[in-house]
Amino acid sequence: MASTASGTAPPPRSLPVVDKDSQTFWTAGEQGELKIYRCQDCAYYIHPPVRFCPQCESRRVEPEAVSGKGHVVSFSINHQQWVPGLPVPYVLALVGIAEQDDVRLVTNIMNCPPEEVSFGMPVKVYFEQVEDLWVPLFEPDSEGAPRP
Numbered sequence: 501m502a503s504t505a506s507g508t509a510p511p512p513r514s515l516p517v518v519d520k521d522s523q524t525f526w527t528a529g530e531q532g533e534l535k536i537y538r539c540q541d542c543a544y545y546i547h548p549p550v551r552f553c554p555q556c557e558s559r560r561v562e563p564e565a566v567s568g569k570g571h572v573v574s575f576s577i578n579h580q581q582w583v584p585g586l587p588v589p590y591v592l593a594l595v596g597i598a599e600q601d602d603v604r605l606v607t608n609i610m611n612c613p614p615e616e617v618s619f620g621m622p623v624k625v626y627f628e629q630v631e632d633l634w635v636p637l638f639e640p641d642s643e644g645a646p647r648p
């Protein structure tokens with residue numbers, strides 16, 4: 501993995517282990533897209549990405565771009581600095597995507613004071629490039645409606 505030293509590098513993040521199936525999820529952000537695996541037979545979204553549909557047992561599963569909108573299902577505020585350079589406190593959250601509520605992404609809620617994050621808060625994706633990955637992060641979506 502090539503990386504160049506730079507004084508403007510973003511805060512370091514612990515990078516995920518990327519395999520064949522999760523590669524699309526971690527790189528589609530280069531095109532500004534959040535891509536989730538979807539069953540081509542029954543239209544069910546599958547995450548974490550595997551080429552097998554738990555609903556209909558189809559193996560015709562392909563990544564598809566979703567809206568990038570969702571809501572906060574649960575979250576915690578971390579005050580402990582796990583990674584050098586990562587600002588604290590930060591919000592670790594589970595975000596449900598708008599297309600299918602049981603697709604839940606482990607992510608951070610950014611561009612928002614941690615004390616203003618709430619359950620059901622509408623959020624939208626953006627991407628932060630770290631080496632050759634585009635990490636999906638979420639920020640408040642002022643146009644979205646909160647979930648009950």
Ligand SMILES: [Zn+2]
Pocket residue numbers: 539540541542543544553554555556557558
């Ligand atoms: Zn299916």
